[in-house]
Amino acid sequence: MAINKEEIKKIAQLARLELNDIEIEKYQEQLSSILGYIDKLKEVKTSNLAILGLESGEYNKTRIDEVLICSEKEQKIVLDQISEIENGQAKVGRVI
Amino acid sequence: MNLEKMTIKEISALLQSKKITSLELTNFFLTRINKLDSKLLTCISVFEVEARQEAQKADIRISQGESGDLLGIPYLLKDNILVQGLKTTSASKMLENYIAPYDATVVKKLKSVGAVLLGKTNLDEFAHGASTENSAFFTTKNPWDLERVPGGSSGGSASAVSAGLCVFALGSDTGGSIRQPASFCGVSGLKPSYGRVSRYGLMAMTSSTDVIGPLTKSVEDGATVLKIISGQDEFDLTTSSFEVCDYLKNIDKNIKGLKIGVVQEFLKEGLEDGVRDGILSAISVFKKMGAKIIDVSLPSNKYSVPAYYIITPSELSSNLARLDGIRYGHSLKLNPKGKSVENLNEIYLKNRGEGFGAEAKRRIMLGTFALSSGYYDAYYKKAMAVKEKIKQEFKKVFSKVDVILTPTSPHTAFKIGSQINDPLKMYLEDIFLTGPSLAGLPAISIPAGFSKKMPFGLQIIANKFKEDLLLNVSYNFQKETDWHKKTPNL
Known part of the structure; x- marks a missing residue:
């Protein structure tokens, strides 16, 4: 299916991607062409089989819901990579 | 001694008989990387200090009488697999300086058996691609022709194994990312069953088809590595409890009477002549060994690429949502001079807009579209139903045959730059490969010949968790042929 520029802008917003005008134009063209190809799927007859299940022979695995403490080394690596940090917490911009 | 051409088995014998130390071996490969990688560009990082330390530890273990298939063996790892304290970039500007806080399960397993990590290899950004041209850093070269791609996304690993920059390498395969580069570079590349190898510590692309696997100089080496990295893992709940075999135990069993399915429609249109001839010769080799060749059909395979390019972008658009530049990754500073960022949403938009490359953005957009309200049923749900149909088709074929033989790729490695502006053409690279992934x-892809001086592979597919049979069949082929022993002149 063809997709227009407004739709591309809307998808980019949903995906939290800032795109420039050249990118918007390029993706409009490329996504339309890719979706045109993907439309082949409409030819396939499919039944309403249970499609979102576990692999046969496998079962749901669970574990106790408990807090596991990670090592100081791991903690340090993680905290050192936060872009802005204050009192051991990530600092972000205004939400509202 | 041509150490760069030797298999795990051969090198391990040298180590155990103390003809060489792991440190000498590690230094040999580090020197080789230093010498050759400026033209091949296979590695994103090389860890000289850490590798020498690991090698020395392995030498102590060997001197204390310990033995092990991978003890002291130097390897390379695709750079989307985590190693604690070391840089893991996924070839993305987004994670250019990212340090992994923990070890992937496969890394933990390789560390415990004493394998020596030399460095991390290049890939298409977040494993999105079939050529490494989508790497944010550089394009890896094919060692058989430096003007051609090595394939992808595990192109760095395939090129490095082919060029003898390591003894073996690990890659990841979501829809062909181990098999296609293995074919292009003339090495053996194994994609295990989904759930056979833990994905813990592999940067998620398509969680429902991602698998880690080995790229090696022989099928036997692939079996050796698989034995070590397989198994159930409490950190990846999709790993199976199905018993891990000793894949080497029955590897040389003869294949007389084995039923090999050949998908006739795959050998018709769009196949490079040299590749078709090579696949037909390979079929004769199997016949000579006593295998029965049976024609089979996979009529829905032509829908595997379109289904894959809905399922994959959908899953990866969700998986990459975590990359917002707040907790890690490419990030603007809050209100830096000249850049006024109004609110949190704007930070997300800018961080992600700047951090992701063109293909990652294209796929995130495609996935966001397929999952968006109004399109979900027509695209995602339909693709999942087609996936189920493809699965059922394989099931039917495996009630008649033991394994299926196909070409890995319709052609040999293409020229760098020749397909980069045609994403759809690039997606069709995996026409024979996405079906087994879904x-x-x-x-497995194993070397099957040369067309216009470039190597190509044949693919063998087995039923789920039949890696032992897959390796047994492939091993027999390598006993009869020497395509896997050919190496490029560098």
Whole structure:
């Protein structure tokens, strides 16, 4: 299916991607062409089989819901990579 | 001694008989990387200090009488697999300086058996691609022709194994990312069944088809590595409890009477002549060994690429949502001079807009579209139903045959730059490869010949968790042929 520029802008917003005008134009063209190809799927007859299940022979695995403490080394690596940090917490911009 | 051409088995024998130390071996490969990688560009990082330390530890273990298939063996790892304290970039500007806080399960397993990590290899950004041209850093070269791509996304690993920069390498395969570069570079590349190898510590692309697997100089080496990295893992709940075999035990069993399915429609249109001839010769080799060749059909395979390019972008658009530049990754500073960022949403938009490359953005957009309200049923749900149909088709074929033989790729490696502006053409690279991925089946690409001086592979697919049979069949082929022993002149 063809997709227009407004739709591309809307998808980019949903995906939290800032795109420039050249990118918007390029993706409009490329996504339309890719979706045109993907439309082949409409030819396939499919039944309403249970499609979102576990692999046969496998079962749901669970574990106790408990807090596991990670090592100081791991903690340090993680905290050192936060872009802005204050009192051991990530600092972000205004939400509202 | 041509250490760069030797298999794990051969090198391990040298180590155990103390003809060489792991440190000498590690230094040999580090020197080789230093010498050759400026033209091949296979590695994103090389860890000289850490590798020498690991080698020395392995030498102590050997001197204390310990033995092990991978003890002291130097390897390379695709750079989307985590190693604690070391840089893991996924070839993305987004994670250019990212340090992994923990070890992937496969890394933990390789560390415990004493394998020596030399460095991390290049890939298409977040494993999105079939050529390494989508790497944010550089394009890896094919060692058989430096003007051609090595394939992808595990192109760095395939090129490095082919060029003898390591003894073996690990890659990841979501829809062909181990098998296609293995074919292009003339090495053996194994995609295990989904759930056979833990994905813990592999940067998620398509969680429902991602698998880690080995790229090696022989099938036997692939079996050796698989034995070590396989198994159930409490950190990846999709790993199976199905018993891990000793894949080497029955590897040389003869294949007389084995039923090999050949998909006739795959050998018709769009196949490079040299590749078709090579596949037909390979079929004769199997016949000579006593295998029965049976024609089979996979009529829905032509829908595997379109289904894959809905399922994959959908899953990866969700998986990459975590990359917002707040907790890690490419990030603007809050209100830096000249850049006024109004609110949190704007930070997300800018961080992600700047951090992701063109293909990652294209796929995130495609996935966001397929999952968006109004399109979900027509695209995602339909693709999942087609996936189920493809799975059922394989099931039917495996009620008649033991394994399926196909070409890995319709052609040999293409020229760098020749397909980069045509994403759809690039997606069709995996025409024979996405089917087994969607069905969760094990599949291997092994060298099967040369066309216009470039190597190509054949793919063998087996039923789920039949890696032992897959390796047995492939091993027999390598006993009869020497395509896997050919190496490029560098």
